[in-house]
Amino acid sequence: MHTRFQILILALFSLLLCACRGDEVIYPTIGTHVTDEVRTGGLYVLCEGNMGSNKARLDYINLEKGDYYSNWYGAQNPRQMKELGDVGNDIQQYGGRLYAVINCSHKVEVMDLRARHIGQVDLPNCRYLAFAGDKMYVSAYVGSVADPELLGSVYEVDTATLQVTREVKVGHQPDELCIVDGKLYVCNSGGYLTNRYDSTVSVIDLHAFTEIQKINVGINPTRIRKDNQGHLWVCCQGNYADVKPQVVIIGHRRIETPCANIAIQGATAYIMDHENKRIKAFSTIDFTEQEQPIDISTYENPYALLATADALYITDAKNYVSSGVLHCYSYDGREHWRALTGDIPGHLCRVTGAYDLYPDTTKHDNSHKYISHVYEFVPAPGQFVNELPKYEEGDNAESMCRKCEASIANNAGGLISLGGWGGYITFGFDHAVQNQEGRDLQILGNAFYMSGFTEYGSSEPGIVLVSHDDNANGLPDDAWYELKGCLYDDPATQHNVTRTYTREGDTVHNEFHNHPYYPQWISANSLTFNGALLPPQSVTISGQNVQRILDYGYVDNKPNTDLDGTSFDLSWAVDAAGQPHTLDSIHFVRVYNAVDEVLNVTGELSTEIRGAIDLHTK
């Protein structure tokens, strides 16, 4: 009996050991490749999440790469207490910023185009946004002072200071709003007053910020959009009983149709008839219904709709309490791709001007062992600069990084050259590289042994620096640590050397390379580098100019077939003072050319890179 007792106790305790609570880690972003199609810009998906769940989620699709990232905001702003908030209700880009209404968190979240937090505006029960000049207008179900009539308000907010400047009372539960000719039109839904819905659109003079008119449109107006002719289209939901839903084009027409959502593109208004699960198209000129081939009849709950010049994006909110689906169609009715979203994908916002966005802080769903991204490419003037990769008229730093990616990322197998001493490249993986037992990282170059020797060969050593994304912004702007190679403590190695190259150039051109050596895409006329300079290693053996092969710790020093000779241990990291620095993981790798030697025939010694591999990813 006692043994049985002991077994039970043991069983219970072993259960505890394996099932303890750990630190609560912030929700990750998960990247999924959804399409090979290339479009421009990106698309944000604001998923509402259910009330009280705090699951408003901002997802991002990099349309240039066809990658979908869930919880993008969370990854960009890991320090935001309780994440994005409760019930996302609207998202819009205005100028260089992104604004999102988080209804039950009573705030408008203000972000840069990468969705990094800039600030917030606290507004009670806020609903939708409109912009004009330097002002943002926000509809809210309640005013700053409780109103016995339960009227809502529109707040005017200065986008520079993020302070409320004025407030105007409107009707019951104001939803969408729209600005035309200095006037703001607000839908007064009355959505909280079952059987007593509002049916007006308030017109507010933006100059005086007073309500000048109430237009009777139809019961329960929720959405209002302006078309290319200046008409206002209003979606009235009816009373869900005898009064049917309708779309009202103010002053022109009424179209009896269910209208959960509306999107206008060019001269067409697309209306989501969620009851019959159809997308209907109407001309904005004569309001006639047009053929429209997109089929959404298999949707469970059609929800959001966004019409862009080249695509129509439609979401299915499924059962509201599980992942929704975002579909991308072309106007010919063809579905191009779909992606799983968060709960209730309610609001879509196409962004332009956001440069390439990439998550770096967390593990990727389909993470690759090869590098995926080049952040910086700054070669020092050299014979292969402007050639590897090829510079073309109009290229800039950004496009050169993309060319480097095309050449060496994802095991492409190409080669890039860092030019003279100091030139560098910064790259990363789609996840953090963990510092584990043994070597962590392999960096490929084009070194080779001299026939019959392993002590001599073609070695153009580059020094490796690594960095952890401490500020979690996805950019390599954090502290760098050098991975200490075998010559670090050699007295002939000079540390902290600074050198400036000018456009005129002091590099000796050789006969094979008579193009400019100075990187052409860099507008500045001089480039300054700082780093360590290794002692010259060139020797002449049997009449050949070769280099001594270094023991370990340098890029492009040993052949790629020698795993030990081309791989690095993150435990070698030292800080600027040469003290060992412990890194659990790293996000960014920088390699710079650490030698300064020019040979007669083959030109200067220049580190070349063919790619890199995370040795822990299978």
Added chain:
Amino acid sequence: MTRKSFYIICLALCANSVFANDNTELDSLLNQFRIEEVEVTARALAKDVIIPQTLKGAELQRLNALSVADALRYFSGVQLKDYGGVGGIKTINVRSMGSQHTAVYYNGVQLGNAQNGQVDLGRFSLDNMEEIQLYNGQKSDIFQSAREFGAAGNVYLTTRKPYFKTGERAHVRAQMRFGSFALANPNVGVDVKLTDALSLTMDAEYVYSNGKYPFRYRRVLPTGETAYDTTAIRQNGDINAVRAELGLHHYYRTTGFWRVHAYNYWSNRGVPGAIVNNVWHNGERLWDRNTFVQAQWQDEWFNRWSTRLLIKYANDYTHYLNYDERLLPSDNEYLQHEVYLSFANKVQLFKWWDVSVAYDYQYNALARENLLLHASPEYFFRHSHWLSAATAFNIQEYLRLQASVLMTAVDKDAPRVTPGVFASFRPYPAIDLSINAFYKQSYRYPTFNDLYYTDLGNADLRPELARQHSVELAYRKSTKAYDLAFSASYYYNRVTDKIIAYPKGQQFRWTMLNLGTVKINGVDAKADMSFFLPMRFVLRTRLNYTYNTAIDVTNPNDTYYGHQIPYIPWHSGSVVVNLDWTSNRGDHYGLNYSFIYVGERYCQQENTVYNYVQPWYTHDLSLYGEWGINRFWLKAYLEINNLLGQDYEVIQNYPMPKQNVRCTLAFRY
């Protein structure tokens, strides 16, 4: 098992409390058992068919538990939902079937809430509770009201019954409890022996807590570096509650009794709400009044025909007000009436064959009024009828069988019939080892909210059906040195036509649909052990472990098909260890340690990283002493709950209190 041997087990179970009172006064024991006897007569026979989980008497009082909900955490196969704090709603699921499949009985009569079908077990104090029992399937006594055959899981709450020793005419209990978060909880109870057969009990309690407990949210980056770390104080979680009860018990002859019980509960509380980004307090208030009066009469004729009559009237009032300036105000009142009548009969045809028939009727009415819109109140009514027939066979000492059929008719819905079959097999009568099994169907009827809630109700709902299959192996052994009870069960449940809220179009308009199928497989294991050590030490341990999967199998096209349903952990369990010492004067001292573990689970249907909820586990410790001088008794308890101050949530965004302390002083005469 003979009646005598049952008494001996009973004696062993009560040994502690009896010993404490007075170990020489035999007549007090007899007195006590005389009253027990009435309860026991019907139960003894059936006892083994379904073994309930029980917490009673001193063991119940020693737990670190304030309410019935806290105590139910120590049962296996139970999943508790707790919104935190003294005033937070606490409901239970039995074997993952949904809280509305669990019926709660207060002194034998079901507590109802026709509006939402949920009984907040946090409102029932342990101070006047004598026993809490949980039966899977149903109570295996066929002599019960028809409705009791109807639920999938049954929790029986039995309040303290008066015991008088010879010459005693009255008992008084007075108790004061203080604790963290400004908890103040006085409790007074009086038992009066009016005549030899008639006694009166009164019990009153007040609970106050400001509910201002600190909670902490800390998140780290994947690198382990702190992302944020915030501690705040829970707001609007205050509670003021008064409970008053009155019971009249009359026992006559050796077979019959009647009793009347009146219950009243008032409360005024804040509803603290979810903690979400940018929201640290909510302004909702809730006022409740729950009143009921129930009467029970029971007698037996010719030694073979037992009759029981139950009558109940309940009147529940709820007023919900939202003060929050940031939300649209709301102000709603709900008034419910319930009239319940039950008539049950059992006849012993032969010594080995019993049959029973019972009929129940219930009338529910709900008035709902939106005070803000000045709309006229809406009224909803429901008539329910239950008719049950049951039979029990005993084939010598080896096999006991029970079968029951229940016909339920709610309003105009076509009557539905649900069967239940229960069997208990004892291969070796000399050893207390049994194999118990049952199959049972039960319906959970839609509530008024399901049917008629504004914009949400769906009057065409069918009831939800649960089918339970369960097999149990139980072993029990008692010697002078120890008492041991082990059991393990495997169960397979299938819930179909599950009533769920489903969106209908935009703007968060939901409706209720019979859309959902859940397949539940589980194992419960329990071990209760008491060791009577030298020097009058007693060591008691209670171990519970549950493993269960509750899988959504509604539609293979759903992203959550095959996933564990929300808030059902795979693993859960508890450990209670109690060391008790009795001095030679009869004083008691003891130490109680309890540990509760609830494993990882998901807060939504989809089992994704975004819905993952970490395990939680709390260590609670209590110290107590009990001293007697003549007929006065003084008890002192000191409890430390969540000893290690774990920051956890049972329901996501509803933080639970960190370490907290309670101190109780009780006086008894």
